[in-house]
Amino acid sequence: MSDIFLGADLGGSHIAVAAVNRQGDIVDKVEDPLTRAEDQDEIIRRIIHCFQKMRRKRQLRGKLNPQVGIGVNGVTDMERGIVVFSPNLKGQWRNVPLKKNLEAALRIPVAVANDVRAFTLAESRFGAGRGATNMVGIAIGTGIGGGLIIDGKLHTGLDTRGAELGHVIIDYNGPRCGCGSYGCVEAMAAAPAITGMAIGRIRQSAGSTLMYEFAEGDLNRVSPEVVARAAAAGDLAALEIMNKVGMYIGVAIASLLAALCPERVVIGGGVARAGEVLFDPIRRTLKKWVHTAPLRKIDVVPAELGTDAGVIGAAVWAMDHAER
Numbered sequence: 001m002s003d004i005f006l007g008a009d010l011g012g013s014h015i016a017v018a019a020v021n022r023q024g025d026i027v028d029k030v031e032d033p034l035t036r037a038e039d040q041d042e043i044i045r046r047i048i049h050c051f052q053k054m055r056r057k058r059q060l061r062g063k064l065n066p067q068v069g070i071g072v073n074g075v076t077d078m079e080r081g082i083v084v085f086s087p088n089l090k091g092q093w094r095n096v097p098l099k100k101n102l103e104a105a106l107r108i109p110v111a112v113a114n115d116v117r118a119f120t121l122a123e124s125r126f127g128a129g130r131g132a133t134n135m136v137g138i139a140i141g142t143g144i145g146g147g148l149i150i151d152g153k154l155h156t157g158l159d160t161r162g163a164e165l166g167h168v169i170i171d172y173n174g175p176r177c178g179c180g181s182y183g184c185v186e187a188m189a190a191a192p193a194i195t196g197m198a199i200g201r202i203r204q205s206a207g208s209t210l211m212y213e214f215a216e217g218d219l220n221r222v223s224p225e226v227v228a229r230a231a232a233a234g235d236l237a238a239l240e241i242m243n244k245v246g247m248y249i250g251v252a253i254a255s256l257l258a259a260l261c262p263e264r265v266v267i268g269g270g271v272a273r274a275g276e277v278l279f280d281p282i283r284r285t286l287k288k289w290v291h292t293a294p295l296r297k298i299d300v301v302p303a304e305l306g307t308d309a310g311v312i313g314a315a316v317w318a319m320d321h322a323e324r
């Protein structure tokens with residue numbers, strides 16, 4: 001019985017490794033906040049340590065499948081297991097052969113995925129995407145990531161570089177994006193853009209918006225969460241920002257619906273925790289801009305698995321590899 005899979009999630013400030021069963025339940029988990037891990041070699045050592053710690057647990061002994069998975073924040077070659085580039089991880093993450101390094105240390109097969117592809121796999125198999133044959137996954141946080149399930153399978157595209165949905169262009173006159181392009185939805189609707197809009201509005205309003213109050217008068221504490229709270233409390237400036245963000249994301253989704261016509265769009269990530277103040281303008285935007293896809297039959301829903309989606313998705317990626 002080796003029906004439990006280890007899945008790891010490597011983010012900018014933390015690593016988690018969970019033992020996940022075939023029903024998608026987490027049966028055990030270890031985490032490392034990566035404090036004082038300043039370069040990629042140290043971070044890789046910590047990943048190895050977390051995996052080893054889990055593999056040594058008595059209650060998991062004999063139940064673990066040797067295949068493990070890891071989801072990484074950054075551009076990832078999922079076929080070869082190479083982290084091509086990751087601006088959010090500490091150190092120099094350019095063409096790091098993560099699969100090779102981990103396999104050499106752990107002596108077990110390791111499958112590497114991009115973290116939002118892992119999120120999409122998890123939501124599709126065990127979360128808000130259950131039962132959908134075609135699904136779009138979007139995670140909105142510091143950046144915007146994506147994943148696509150097409151005909152029930154994760155779509156990776158040429159060189160596994162597909163589904164970078166944060167770089168769907170919504171304004172060709174728009175601001176420069178971190179990827180080098182202009183007007184990507186990530187450049188206009190991810191956390192830094194939202195915070196920037198909020199700081200601008202606070203400065204204009206001479207402190208009369210609730211956003212200023214919720215940030216305790218400190219512009220460094222302005223965040224998408226502050227904007228969402230103020231919007232939910234009826235603050236007009238905050239509502240205007242959330243409407244704009246929802247419209248940007250909605251326009252990106254409208255293009256995806258035209259191209260793919262999925263039956264479900266699952267939206268997660270920290271920014272999506274705003275709830276209805278974000279989902280309402282997204283849905284209104286879709287009504288205005290979607291005319292070919294049968295919008296009535298397409299559900300746009302919040303993710304269900306929360307921050308666990310990453311580890312669960314990495315374990316699903318391992319399960320899929322074990323069965324190849």
Ligand SMILES: [Zn+2]
Nearest residue numbers: 167177179184
């Ligand atoms: Zn971009």
